[in-house]
Amino acid sequence: MEYSNAIMKVLVFLACTTHLALAGSHSLQYFYTAVTPGINFPEYTSVGLVDGEQIVYCDSNIRKNIPKTEWMEKNEGAEYWDRQTQICLRQQKNFKVNLGTAMGRFNQTKGVHTVQRMVACELDDDGTKRGYRQDAYDGEDFISLDMNTQTWTAPKPQAVITKNKWEATGVAATHYKNYLENTCIESLQKYVSYGRDTLERKDHPEVSVFQKDSSAVCHATGFFPKAVMISWQKDGEDVNENVELRETLPNHDGTFQKKSILILSPEELKNHKYTCVVQHSGLDIVMPLHPGGVSVGVIVGVVAVLLLVLIGCVGFFIWRKKKNDFKPVAASDGEGSSTSSK
Known part of the structure; x- marks a missing residue:
């Protein structure tokens, strides 16, 4: 644990x-x-x-x-x-x-x-x-x-x-x-x-929108590059409340996926029209939410990204065991050698 x-x-x-x-x-x-x-x-x-x-x-x-x-x-x-x-x-x-x-x-x-x-x-x-x-x-x-x-x-x-x-x-x-x-x-x-x-090829996302319990889910997958925007509209107006936007995650083939969850009541779902808008590399994909069904939009594209899970990390300063000493890291393409010797 x-x-x-x-x-x-x-x-x-x-x-x-x-x-x-x-x-x-x-x-x-x-x-x-x-x-x-x-x-x-x-x-x-x-x-x-x-x-x-x-x-x-x-x-x-x-x-x-x-x-x-x-x-x-x-x-x-x-x-x-x-x-x-x-x-x-x-x-x-x-x-x-x-x-x-x-x-x-x-x-x-x-x-x-x-x-x-x-x-x-x-x-x-x-x-x-x-x-x-x-x-x-x-x-x-x-x-x-x-x-x-x-x-x-x-x-x-x-x-x-x-x-x-x-x-x-x-x-x-x-x-x-x-x-x-x-x-x-x-x-x-x-x-x-x-x-x-x-790196400069583009894979546009496959988008699916579906109802799950008291929420609506908009899922975009298979896209590259990583930058993507997912938003909701209610009767053509932007929705900013009760929206949970999840982190962008890697797929096994190097592309990415991302989802947005909209919390809504059965009454809202019945009386209003909801759509999900996915923006990626200059392309807008608008998908309606059909209660009880699944809306799927497919845009064909290409490219790959491989993100290492568990090891992608942000670093700490290099210290000596002797208090307050700084031990520089050797020079590399990843990080130049430090000119500090604190």
């Missing part, structure tokens, strides 16, 4: 922090996770994704960085994979130290705990850049970078000492701003050029 709760926190945090690239943009994300030993899960895991599709993977069991798409394997040679493997092995050691230090900060000596990190950048067609560096402990926000002010946000008291140390010199913020706006973007552009035929 303790293990399940810990992994659930990872998933919840991932759902809240995985940024959804806008239409006409591309994203590169790296997720790192360290977990306490003794459970049936790798102690360290790293994964890289372009536009939500997993491109590289490494963990403490396989002890090497491997390609997860044909276009990555085809375009990067043995030297690249050897270098990334060595980086992964060094990061594994550093994150193990981080986990022990974080547990100390929270006065914990046992139990299942996780240290997580996300480093990501996005590039729009118009040249707009965005970057993210977010850390977590046990699936909850720990510290994150504000790219605009180059300051650190520390929602936990245990992270304030880190915030103060990093802001004392500004080196860490400057390093990540430079990495996210330059190195990360350059890597993103390179990887998109490798997989353009796949």
Whole structure:
């Protein structure tokens, strides 16, 4: 039970922090996770994704960085994979130290705990850049970078000492701003050029609308890219109350699915006309709700995204066991080496 709760926190945090690239943009994300030993899960895991599709993977069991798409394997040679493997092995050691230090900060000596990190950048067609560096402990926000002010946000008291140390010199913020706006973007552009035929294809959703007990369900599935909007209308007017919009989830074939649930009474269902509107990649699909029946709309499309469940993660700062020391992570395409030595 303790293990399940810990992994659930990872998933919840991932759902809240995985940024959804806008239409006409591309994203590169790296997720790192360290977990306490003794459970049936790798102690360290790293994964890289372009536009939500997993491109590289490494963990403490396989002890090497491997390609997860044909276009990555085809375009990067043995030297690249050897270098990334060595980086992964060094990061594994550093994150193990981080986990022990974080547990100390929270006065914990046992139990299942996780240290997580996300480093990501996005590039729009118009040249707009965005970057993210977010850390977590046990699936909850720990510290994150504000790219605009180059300051650190520390929602936990245990992270304030880190915030103060990093802001004392500004080196860490400057390093990540430079990495996210330059190195990360350059890597993103390179990887998109490798997989353009796949990444820029479009799969429009199959949409079904049906009644379930005292609610109406609108389900969109099989779509790519991930960005989608689902809304309800009542007699042609937008409905904003009693609507539960679920998280976007991956399908086994790499596409995505999402559902919206509208709570309504039998009287409302009888006296009003309800429709679901799904917007995806410039296409609007409008599906009516037929009480007691199922409305299905199919739009044909293509493409794939593979999202690693359980391992997509947001990272924590790397610490030494010696209080207040910072041990930088080795440089990689996923995250540049830190110029800080706090």
